[in-house]
Amino acid sequence: MRIAPRRPLEVAIVALIIFNVLELGVSFRLRSTVQPNRPSEVFPKPSGYLSNGVFVRFPTAGCYVLRVSSDHCGFCRLDEVEYTELVQRARNSGCETVILAPKREQLESNRETSEVLQIQYIDFSFGRALVPYATPETIILSGSGRLVWFQEGAMNQDGLTQALSALGRTSD
Amino acid sequence: MKFVLPIAAICLLLLSGVRSALILSREVRQYHAALAPATGIPLDSALDGLDASGVHKTPDFDPDEYLKDRGTLVLFVIHHNNLPAEIRYWNSTISSVASSDSIHPLVQYWGICDAGSDCNAYQSTARFCILGYLVPYQMHIAASADTNREALLYGRSGRLKARLPIASAPSAMSRAILPEVRWL
Numbered sequence: 001m002r003i004a005p006r007r008p009l010e011v012a013i014v015a016l017i018i019f020n021v022l023e024l025g026v027s028f029r030l031r032s033t034v035q036p037n038r039p040s041e042v043f044p045k046p047s048g049y050l051s052n053g054v055f056v057r058f059p060t061a062g063c064y065v066l067r068v069s070s071d072h073c074g075f076c077r078l079d080e081v082e083y084t085e086l087v088q089r090a091r092n093s094g095c096e097t098v099i100l101a102p103k104r105e106q107l108e109s110n111r112e113t114s115e116v117l118q119i120q121y122i123d124f125s126f127g128r129a130l131v132p133y134a135t136p137e138t139i140i141l142s143g144s145g146r147l148v149w150f151q152e153g154a155m156n157q158d159g160l161t162q163a164l165s166a167l168g169r170t171s172d
Numbered sequence: 173m174k175f176v177l178p179i180a181a182i183c184l185l186l187l188s189g190v191r192s193a194l195i196l197s198r199e200v201r202q203y204h205a206a207l208a209p210a211t212g213i214p215l216d217s218a219l220d221g222l223d224a225s226g227v228h229k230t231p232d233f234d235p236d237e238y239l240k241d242r243g244t245l246v247l248f249v250i251h252h253n254n255l256p257a258e259i260r261y262w263n264s265t266i267s268s269v270a271s272s273d274s275i276h277p278l279v280q281y282w283g284i285c286d287a288g289s290d291c292n293a294y295q296s297t298a299r300f301c302i303l304g305y306l307v308p309y310q311m312h313i314a315a316s317a318d319t320n321r322e323a324l325l326y327g328r329s330g331r332l333k334a335r336l337p338i339a340s341a342p343s344a345m346s347r348a349i350l351p352e353v354r355w356l
Contacts, residue, residue, distance in 0.1 A: 128319075
């Protein structure tokens with residue numbers, strides 16, 4: 001389209017259209033960038049007190065899968081199938097899996113198995129890295145604690161695919 | 173007549189642009205707030221942890237589930253690499269609050285150690301309860317307050333009542349605490 005300078009109305013319309021499109025672009029960019037509850041980029045090795053009062057410091061592993069969950073959260077039940085599959089694949093890859101409830105008595109201790117431990121109390125450095133304001137949240141860390149992938153909210157099949165792909169990127 | 177449609181289009185585009193600009197300016201503010209470390213601290217709490225002897229610790233409550241004596245709780249972070257000085261600072265602050273002329277209900281003090289159980293040995297010298305471990309929710313809140321160099325003051329129902337910048341001197345810190353803990 002050729003814009004003749006003698007037609008200022010057309011120029012104004014085109015300029016305003018460009019302005020509106022730019023605004024939409026910036027808005028889209030901001031919305032895709034901002035993640036207020038994004039965890040820290042680096043975590044300490046998971047440790048803390050289990051619900052039975054025993055202190056655990058997880059051994060060095062290929063990676064860690066953290067799950068922030070609560071019995072009172074309906075969305076946490078939505079992706080149990082996907083989460084179970086992720087845990088199995090993570091264990092097969094030599095990863096450690098940990099469940100944390102944001103507050104006490106939000107998870108029944110029978111969720112804890114020999115393979116998935118439930119940490120109840122954490123120290124300052126772990127607490128600073130983790131943002132447990134929303135449940136469920138699934139976090140995959142490399143063996144050195146580098147944040148590889150996380151998702152706030154229930155996983156669907158796409159989320160599971162991303163998580164499984166992230167398991168393959170956990171080597172430091 | 174031939175100018176009516178272009179002018180109408182310009183007016184509509186202008187309106188749309190202004191509206192979008194207003195929305196965008198709010199989003200930009202939210203973006204900067206999200207980038208700034210630890211600006212948002214939830215008002216509710218989960219005051220629950222392990223004290224220096226490894227025992228489960230919650231604040232002292234009255235039977236009606238308000239904090240004991242309708243009081244308040246001040247939560248702050250203590251740092252293991254500067255522990256003796258910080259314990260002196262908070263002991264002095266607590267003494268200053270306690271000896272003030274102001275009549276106020278019980279104030280409980282929790283010092284959250286930034287290195288797990290490394291601060292436990294100092295419990296005997298501290299006039300406040302040292303905790304090395306908290307539930308994740310409250311520990312992240314404590315870490316956020318530490319990033320902002322703030323102490324958090326929880327009201328009688330356990331909700332966040334005030335965020336108090338850590339003052340350079342205990343006397344200034346106690347002056348900041350006192351107005352918040354007086355009887356209503």
